[in-house]
Amino acid sequence: MVSSTSEWLTAVATRQCPENILPALQPPARFGCPIPIDETVEREPVRYSPWSYPPSCLDSVANPDTKYCVFSNSRHGSNGVSMITTPETAANSVELLNERISAHWEPRRSMNNSIIESEPAYKVVPMPGKGRGVVATRLIRRAEPIMYDSASVVLDTQFPGSVRQTDGYELLHQAADQLADPELVLTLGRTNTMAADIVEDVLRTNSFSTPLAGEPHMGLFPEVSRINHACSPNAFTRFMPRSLAVSIIAGREIQPGEEITISYIPVTKPSAERQRLLSRWGFNCTCSLCKSSKSALASSDYRRTKIETMRQDVVAAVEARDGTMAVKLTHEVLRLARVERLEELIPEQYEILARIYWVAGDKESATKYAKMSLDVLEEQGYIDNRPEHLEVLLRSFDEDK
Numbered sequence: 001m002v003s004s005t006s007e008w009l010t011a012v013a014t015r016q017c018p019e020n021i022l023p024a025l026q027p028p029a030r031f032g033c034p035i036p037i038d039e040t041v042e043r044e045p046v047r048y049s050p051w052s053y054p055p056s057c058l059d060s061v062a063n064p065d066t067k068y069c070v071f072s073n074s075r076h077g078s079n080g081v082s083m084i085t086t087p088e089t090a091a092n093s094v095e096l097l098n099e100r101i102s103a104h105w106e107p108r109r110s111m112n113n114s115i116i117e118s119e120p121a122y123k124v125v126p127m128p129g130k131g132r133g134v135v136a137t138r139l140i141r142r143a144e145p146i147m148y149d150s151a152s153v154v155l156d157t158q159f160p161g162s163v164r165q166t167d168g169y170e171l172l173h174q175a176a177d178q179l180a181d182p183e184l185v186l187t188l189g190r191t192n193t194m195a196a197d198i199v200e201d202v203l204r205t206n207s208f209s210t211p212l213a214g215e216p217h218m219g220l221f222p223e224v225s226r227i228n229h230a231c232s233p234n235a236f237t238r239f240m241p242r243s244l245a246v247s248i249i250a251g252r253e254i255q256p257g258e259e260i261t262i263s264y265i266p267v268t269k270p271s272a273e274r275q276r277l278l279s280r281w282g283f284n285c286t287c288s289l290c291k292s293s294k295s296a297l298a299s300s301d302y303r304r305t306k307i308e309t310m311r312q313d314v315v316a317a318v319e320a321r322d323g324t325m326a327v328k329l330t331h332e333v334l335r336l337a338r339v340e341r342l343e344e345l346i347p348e349q350y351e352i353l354a355r356i357y358w359v360a361g362d363k364e365s366a367t368k369y370a371k372m373s374l375d376v377l378e379e380q381g382y383i384d385n386r387p388e389h390l391e392v393l394l395r396s397f398d399e400d401k
């Protein structure tokens, strides 16, 4: 019992937001058993469906048994999608093309379905020192979905290191050219990076980690790519499970004219570590927290370091079967997360409390915290409102035993 609960706790303590939500709680998705395809089906259009072009492939230099191909479907989402991945991963991802893609923004409706807001809540504007950025055009409520987007380019993270650079660039260009409008991607390029190629530059400075069929990939979301980073962001990214879509949700109330920001990195890191991680995007962060006074930054660093340490201490307390200490530490993490306005940490802290009480046999407290966790997850837009969720979550605690 202790080992699986602490494995779960270790997993949540090392990530930043509730992306490992139980599959049973996530919106349903259908899976088929598609066959892998590659350039050997080149002259048989029926065989390479649902892709819009015959897949072109490159053998991996590092591993001769592996090849990477570009698979494009020009009609997916608003601008099509190109994936550079292995034929096996592409085959296992075909079902993602069936998802219903929302427009970048959908009118907000009241309970009786009349439209309350007919305009997007944001616009893209020049942002001094940061290129462009996204600002709110009206008051945005906490937990309101602000923007939807679907990946335009998805790239296996192994690909860049596995092929010859010039060949790799060729496949990248093909991926961009096979989109409905390649310009939408190319205009995301910035001139201040070390990249030798525009598509590489776009991917380096704009992509998010996006698992595909369980394999590590990076994804480019052109609309979301306009949102700048902040270390104390007012919005967060919600990756839709088993899909190529992402939405941006308000983490707190956002005033008209305020910049909409997300965090590109785990939010609990202290400032020096954050700057190191952000160097991957090729910039020094100039968000309000990084520009705040030395003492304000030091206080924030102190709290974030404590949050990180205490999340590990919770794991140790559970392993030592010290439930009282684990509960005390988790409440302290919750308190500091609220002071730091790291709202995305809150549902998992409630779930941790629920698990600790469940293991201790206090089912009433466990149920209370499990419900609080689900309520916040629902409020943050991660899960549907389904009455059976509480039971499913509590049952999963038993499966841990």
Ligand SMILES: C[S@@+](CC[C@H](N)C(=O)[O-])C[C@H]1O[C@@H](n2cnc3c(N)ncnc32)[C@H](O)[C@@H]1O
Residues within 6 Å of the ligand: 129, 130, 131, 132, 133, 188, 190, 205, 206, 224, 225, 226, 227, 228, 229, 230, 281, 282, 283, 284, 285, 286, 287
């Ligand atoms: C994903 S893009 C964001 C949109 C970008 N500003 C644009 O004009 O398209 C990431 C780039 O924006 C800039 N940027 C984002 N957040 C920033 C921040 N907090 N401080 C300084 N520059 C930032 C950096 O140049 C970074 O490489």
